[in-house]
Amino acid sequence: MEKKVVTIYDVAEAANVSMATISRVVNGNANVKEETRKRVLEVIDRLNYRPNAVARGLASKKSTTIGVILPDITDLYFASLAKGIDDVASMYKYNIILTSLQENIGDEEQILNNLLSKQVDGLIYMGKQLSKKLKRTLGSSKTPIVLAGSVDRNNETASVNIDxxxxxxxxxxxxxxxxxxxxxxxxxxxxxxxxxxxxxxxxxxxxxxxxxxxxxxxxxxxxxxxxxxxxxxxxxxxxxxxxxxxxxxxxxxxxxxxxxxxxxxxxxxxxxxxxxxxxxxxxxxxxxxxxxEPLYDIGAVAMRLLTKMMNQEQIDENTVKLPYSIVKRESTN
Amino acid sequence: MEKKVVTIYDVAEAANVSMATISRVVNGNANVKEETRKRVLEVIDRLNYRPNAVARGLASKKSTTIGVILPDITDLYFASLAKGIDDVASMYKYNIILTSLQENIGDEEQILNNLLSKQVDGLIYMGKQLSKKLKRTLGSSKTPIVLAGSVDRNNETASVNIDxxxxxxxxxxxxxxxxxxxxxxxxxxxxxxxxxxxxxxxxxxxxxxxxxxxxxxxxxxxxxxxxxxxxxxxxxxxxxxxxxxxxxxxxxxxxxxxxxxxxxxxxxxxxxxxxxxxxxxxxxxxxxxxxxEPLYDIGAVAMRLLTKMMNQEQIDENTVKLPYSIVKRESTN
DNA sequence: ACACAATTTGCAAGCGTTTACCTTGTTATT
DNA sequence: AATAACAAGGTAAACGCTTGCAAATTGTGT
The missing domain is CATH 3.40.50.2300 (Response regulator)
Incomplete structure (x- = not known):
């Protein structure tokens, strides 16, 4: 017996309202009577309804997903950046699609296109540098991007790093x-x-x-x-x-x-x-x-910056430099 | 001027065929005359058409995305596993949604639901252990899962590790x-x-x-x-x-x-x-x-196993144990 | 009781694909 | 020449949601 997946219609029917109302309560829209909201939430819980993010993405043109491109996740440098990104991303309810980039292979274009086809709302790039070509395909898509722990020669692209x-x-x-x-x-x-x-x-x-x-x-x-x-x-x-x-x-x-x-x-x-x-x-x-380098922070700030860009908020500074410090241990006098 | 995004309709029109045909060539369906295929491909290239993976996902009920749950990406142990997973995943054209799990926070249920709502086709779990509760919500969703570098007490869940x-x-x-x-x-x-x-x-x-x-x-x-x-x-x-x-x-x-x-x-x-x-x-x-431990391999094999499960292929062994070795260096005689 | 405004709700048109099912034109078979 | 079989392509109905707009309901002031 195929277990039918629960859709918004099922909930609507069970709660005796239209699907629009269900959608509203799921999205926290204010135009719902408190009583109705309660009832709907109960039904959602009872039926174990889980909104389909893909359908949502299609309808709303937002995926609440960002793409993260890095060279090598086993490199602690990138892993630390990634952690900062991840923490802030989950704070803002974004998911992360992680893709690693074999810089030698030259498949950057493909990777980027793949990510764009998944309709990511934003990108964080940690490669060595963004090629002209990538910038172009990026520009034509309007998807915001920020570089983490990396620099853009011309400061065209937002970036977070140290001096x-x-x-x-x-x-x-x-x-x-x-x-x-x-x-x-x-x-x-x-x-x-x-x-x-x-x-x-x-x-x-x-x-x-x-x-x-x-x-x-x-x-x-x-x-x-x-x-x-x-x-x-x-x-x-x-x-x-x-x-x-x-x-x-x-x-x-x-x-x-x-x-x-x-x-x-x-x-x-x-x-x-x-x-x-x-x-x-x-x-x-x-x-x-x-x-x-405050790697975790760089990642975190980069992600935060990206959220602002995705919300079309005003950005004060395109490129932010975080303070670094110097840790003296035993390999120097 | 808002740059209109190119859809399958635009391509269809420009190539003078129906959208179904475009879909066929994009998906490598055989029922397309070679000549038409060529023409379509040209148009796709010219218009810079990029299929919308979200729409695709909705229509086909496949996201070509898997969820990866791990405790801490800055831990080299998990990073190495992740790399193996990532390489095989991209080999099979799957994207990875990476989510880290604060095991103490107890938000596992939420993380899982989030991933399921994104309609991931499969999951790889690297946490300490899969709670009963998780297994249940997992079971009701039919999404295949494999444990990497981790064991299931009862061998109910597929896993890859060493002895x-x-x-x-x-x-x-x-x-x-x-x-x-x-x-x-x-x-x-x-x-x-x-x-x-x-x-x-x-x-x-x-x-x-x-x-x-x-x-x-x-x-x-x-x-x-x-x-x-x-x-x-x-x-x-x-x-x-x-x-x-x-x-x-x-x-x-x-x-x-x-x-x-x-x-x-x-x-x-x-x-x-x-x-x-x-x-x-x-x-x-x-x-x-x-x-x-052959961490990279464990990740790779886990991912490979998952692809099989996602394709409903016959699995010979639910739990695979990879060979380990012992590297003697200077901290032992 | 009435007009009008505000609050709640429902309707239905998308969003960009896939795909089952049809139609048409060709080729092979007898 | 008639028919079967197939190859190639088209039609239109999903997929599960969001959202603009209209309708219904409720509240308010008089």
Missing amino acids: FTDAVYNVVSQLIQNGHKKIAFVGGSLENPIDGKYRLDGYKKALKKAHINFSSNLVFEAEYSVRAGEAIWDAVKNSGATAAYVTEDLLASGILNSAMKSATSIPDDFEIFTSNNTVLCEVTRPKLSSIE | FTDAVYNVVSQLIQNGHKKIAFVGGSLENPIDGKYRLDGYKKALKKAHINFSSNLVFEAEYSVRAGEAIWDAVKNSGATAAYVTEDLLASGILNSAMKSATSIPDDFEIFTSNNTVLCEVTRPKLSSIE
């Missing part, structure tokens, strides 16, 4: 103050504007301030992984660097691993600053000093 | 072989059947085999966090234990932290086995020996 340049400027300056002349910059792909532009800018700025010449020999590019960090250590060491600013924790952990293995004393012989302050920083030995 | 009992039996046996008589079992909430039943059973079994009496003084319950691990060390040490099996990596890292701080030499004075083999195990010093 990367300033943060790196600060930690590199500290390393300089500690007496280092040769400081390595170990980042991910420099094509990513965060590393290749903002962070590197901060690094250069700090050097300049201290009248140290920038040398591209001290700039390293590696994948974000422990393995890559371990592998790059020799090169870093051989460059003559006595300290390093690393843009990501796994990478920094790998470097630390190899450094320890090669009997380099950290922080005495070599200092390391990393960037994301994930738990990793607390379980390595020595523990890693790090820039601390 | 927890066996795994723990093995590592504890190894510790015993290394000469330990007093081995601590440090787990999360023992109400969670995985820890409180399966793993603890393995522990007991190993003791029994070696004719060591079980003592509840050696069983510790803690939250899954570095902090909790650090805090519990003294108690563990004072219990007289000379080794520990820990059910989670953060917890193990915390214990390791405190042990090192108290100048306990690991593994010489104290051995530690942990359970999830997340990256954490590789960045601690000494590196942690661990049971290795």
Whole structure:
């Protein structure tokens, strides 16, 4: 026996009113007599009626669903952002469609179209950067989007993050103050504007301030992984660097691993600053000093901003920068 | 000027066929002349038509969306499972609605109802356990569900995981072989059947085999966090234990932290086995020996299993156990 | 008791698809 | 040449809801 699913009609009939009224009470519309509302709610409860969100979405053109695009959910950086997003989203009753993006595969266009076809009310993007093409298909759809933990070169797109340049400027300056002349910059792909532009800018700025010449020999590019960090250590060491600013924790952990293995004393012989302050920083030995991005908050604020955009509220600032801090642990003096 | 959204009618008109035909080509139905198909595809491309998945869902009663319920996305354990799920899901063109569950808050019922109202075609659950109540509302909806990395006491619900009992039996046996008589079992909430039943059973079994009496003084319950691990060390040490099996990596890292701080030499004075083999195990010093659950695979297989259930295919085994392995690193001899 | 306003309700037209069922034109069969 | 069989495409009825508008009901002031 097929159990028939309960629709708004069934409720209407059982409550002896029209379906419009049911819809009204479900949606909290004020134009319903208190008595009727009570009766309807009872019936809803009795019949175990559960409004069909798909039908609702079709009729109202709102899905109360947002799309979240990120590179890798097992990366604590994104996971933390995602958590902030998730919490605020559920606070505002939005659901999240999570899609991960293999940045190399170049299926971004497809992913975006898929999300748009699902009629998401908004999007949060955490990829490296929004391509022109994506911006275009996005523009034609009017779906609001905000970048979390990422920057838009031209500030056309709303975004929430920290002042990367300033943060790196600060930690590199500290390393300089500690007496280092040769400081390595170990980042991910420099094509990513965060590393290749903002962070590197901060690094250069700090050097300049201290009248140290920038040398591209001290700039390293590696994948974000422990393995890559371990592998790059020799090169870093051989460059003559006595300290390093690393843009990501796994990478920094790998470097630390190899450094320890090669009997380099950290922080005495070599200092390391990393960037994301994930738990990793607390379980390595020595523990890693790090820039601390308020990841959870970035996610939360990004989501909050998105809700405003979805409600067409006035936005005061298109791009918000949250305060960061610097956590000194054992990998620096 | 409001840009009108392109519907199937627009395409039909422009291609000079009926909307049914458009629908057919979009859905890959065979009853379309090759020539017509080509023409339609061109028009679709030209008009930039994007089928409305919500309308589709309403008409077809399929959302090509599944719901994923997990406790905490920043926990690498769940993130890894999620990644496996995500990859397979996108392989099969399913979208994922991610919802996290504050297990203490007790809003599970609501979360589930929300997901069901969105008409998800299936569910993957990673919480501690499915309450009777949830099972009931689930049963009345016919939506298939599979547990990933979790067990159903009565094997009523499909699930994918490893043989927890066996795994723990093995590592504890190894510790015993290394000469330990007093081995601590440090787990999360023992109400969670995985820890409180399966793993603890393995522990007991190993003791029994070696004719060591079980003592509840050696069983510790803690939250899954570095902090909790650090805090519990003294108690563990004072219990007289000379080794520990820990059910989670953060917890193990915390214990390791405190042990090192108290100048306990690991593994010489104290051995530690942990359970999830997340990256954490590789960045601690000494590196942690661990049971290795194939988390990604568990997620992937769970999702694959779910696709079968959604297609009403014949399922050979309701509950599948994947092989685990044991990775020896530096925290054990 | 009456006119008018406000409050509640119902009606029915969408929302953009899918799909069962028909119609038409072709080809193969005898 | 007549008929069967099929391929290709069209028609229109769902799917379960929201919502503008009209109708009915109730309340108010006189």
